[in-house]
Amino acid sequence: MTTHALGAAKLGPAERAAAISAMASTELQVLVVGGGVVGAGVALDAATRGLSVGLVEARDFASGTSSRSSKLIHGGLRYLEQFNFGLVREALTERALLMQRIAPHLIRPVSFLFPFNHYGWERAYIGAGVSIYDALGVARGQVRGLPLHRQLTRRHALRLAPALRKSALTGALIYWDAQVDDARYVVDLLRTAAGYGALVASRTQVTGFLREGERVTGVRAVDLETGAGLEIRAQQVVNATGVWTDAIQAMVGGRGSINVRASKGVHLVVPRDRIQSSTGIILRTAVSVLFVIPWGRHWIIGTTDTDWTLSKDHPAASRADIDYVLDQVNRVLAVPLTRDDVEGVYAGLRPLLAGESDTTSKLSREHTVAHPVPGLVMIAGGKYTTYRLMARDAVDAVAHGLDGKVASSCTDQIPLAGADGFQALWNSRQTIARSSGLHVARIEHLLRRYGGLTGELLEMIAADPSLGKPLAGAEDYLRVEAVYAVTHEGARHLEDVMTRRTHISIETWDRGLSAAQEVATLMTGPMKWRGRQVSKELDSYRARIEAERKSQEADTDTDADAIRLGAPEIVPVIVSEQGSSAANGSPARTAATATGAGAGIGGGGRPASAQGD
C-alpha cells in the first residue's frame, strides 16, 4: 500500500488489486461487508485500534444510501418534538466533532429559514424547540462556525428569501446546521482507513460465509471485475450493508436478529437562480419536513418518505414523487417551480429498523448492533450524522469476539484525509491561485472537495497543464478531477466519476451526457482501458440516464422500477434465484433482469415512519 501525505492512501487500480490479493492470502481480524458510510467508519475505527481490517463493497463506494441522502449533518430538529433529547444531543456532539476536527474541509454551515403560518403560538413553540437545539449544540462544544438562531419578522424573512410568497408566512426564524458531500466523505473515510492499513476493494461482492460449525470464519466473495471467486478468512465479520442487511443475514441461515425495511426518499436538484434566497428553507409537511438546501450553484429539494419493497439496487423516482416535492415547495414560492426547472433527481433508501428479537442488544433508538452467530456482528439503522458512533459500537462488539485486549475507539481524535492543513491552505488560497495560475474560485472549489490534499491535484496540473482546464459540458469541474478520481479515489467506471466523485449527473441539464465522452477519455489511461471499453462505458451511462428519465415519467413505483432496471449495469452484481443481489444460493449474473426482493406496490406506497434523515 502506498501512503501519501497526511496518512491518505491511494485507492487506485493497483492498490485495489493488491488489497484483494492480500485479503485472500491472510486471516484478518475484521472483515467489513459494505462500503457505505457505516462500513467505511467501521474499517477506520478497527484499523485505528490496531486491528487488521479488510472491507469489500459490491458496487462503487457509497453507491448505496450513502450518496443519496439530504447531505445534512444535523441533530434532527423533529426528534425534539418526540422529546428524544438524548438522540439530538448525541447527533449534535457528532456535528461539532465532524465540523471542527474530523472533516472541516467537507462539512460546512448551512442556515435554514423556518417560515411560520400562524401568529403567536407557532413562534413561541418552534422558537422554544430551536432554543433547546441551539443550547444542546453549544453544550456539546458547538460554538465555532454556527451562529445561534434568530427570530425574524415577515419583512426581514422576505428580505432573506424574496422567493417566498408574502401570504405564505406570518414571520420566521433562522437557524444553523451543517452539510456534507456524502459520497466524497465516504471516500475520504476509506482513504484514511487505508492509510492506517485497512485493505479495501470495491466491486467485490460477498456471496456466502465460510463456517466452522456455527461459527463464521470468513466470507466467499467474487471480484466482479474479473469474475474470480475468493475466500477471505476473518476472525470477525461485520455486516454493514444498510438496506441489504437482511440478505446478508439470510446467508447465515436466516436467524433474524435485525430486520431492516427500506423507505424511499427522493430529492430534486434545481438551479440556484430559480429560487431567490440567501438561506436554505425548511417546511413542515403532513408527514415530515421538506428541505430546500443550497448546493453550490443549485438547490437540493426533498424529501419524500414512502415504503419501498422493489429492487434495492436502483430505487427509482416516479412522476408521483417528483410532483409531491414540487407541490410541497410550491406552497410557499411566489413563482412556482415546474418539472422544466428540474435539472437532476436522485432517490435513496433509508435503512429503518423494523423489529428486533431477544438477541439484539439495543444500544440506542437510532441504531442496533447484534451478534447472531459467533464471528458475525451486524450493525444497522442510524443515520449519516452518527455513523462514527455506530462504527464504535460495532467494533466494541467485534472486540468481545477477539482474543486479547482491544484498544478503545479513538476516531474522535482522527482527522480524515484532507482535514489536516485545510485551514492554512484556505487562508492562502490567493497565493496558491497566483502560483498555480488557476483562478481563486477554482482553488476554493478544489479546497472544498480535497482539503489538504489539493496539492496532489495541483502537482498533476503542473505536470500536464491541460488537466487544469474545465470539463466541457460540466464547467464547474476540472479535467484533473476525473483522473484523480481513478488514481486516488477508487473510481473504476464512468458512472463512479459522473455520479459520486463529482455530481455532474445531477448538476447539469443533460445529466452529464455531453461531458461523458471527455471524462471517459481521461479515465482511459489510468484505468488502462482497451478495445471497446470506452464505448461500453458510454453506452452504459447513456442507457442509465435514459432509463432514469423515462422512469421519472412513470406514475407508479412498480412501473418506474421496471423501467429503471431495463438499463444493464456496467458491472452486474450477482443475483440469486430469489432476486436479491446479496443473497446466497446459486449465483447468476442476471442483474439486468433482477426483479427486486419483494412484490411491488403502486402509487408511491404508504408513508413510512421518518427515521433515517
Ligand SMILES: Cc1cc2nc3c(=O)[nH]c(=O)nc-3n(C[C@H](O)[C@H](O)[C@H](O)COP(=O)(O)OP(=O)(O)OC[C@H]3O[C@@H](n4cnc5c(N)ncnc54)[C@H](O)[C@@H]3O)c2cc1C
Ligand atoms: C433520502 C434520504 C435522506 C437522508 N438524509 C440524511 C441526512 O440528511 N443526514 C443524515 O444524518 N442521514 C440521512 N440519511 C440517512 C443516511 O443516509 C443513512 O443512514 C446512511 O447513509 C446509511 O449508510 P450505510 O453504510 O448503512 O448504508 P449504505 O450506504 O447503503 O451502504 C451499504 C453498502 O453495502 C453494500 N453491499 C450490499 N450487499 C453487499 C454484498 N453482498 N457484498 C458487499 N457489499 C454489499 C451496498 O452496495 C452498499 O454500498 C438519509 C437517508 C435517505 C434515504
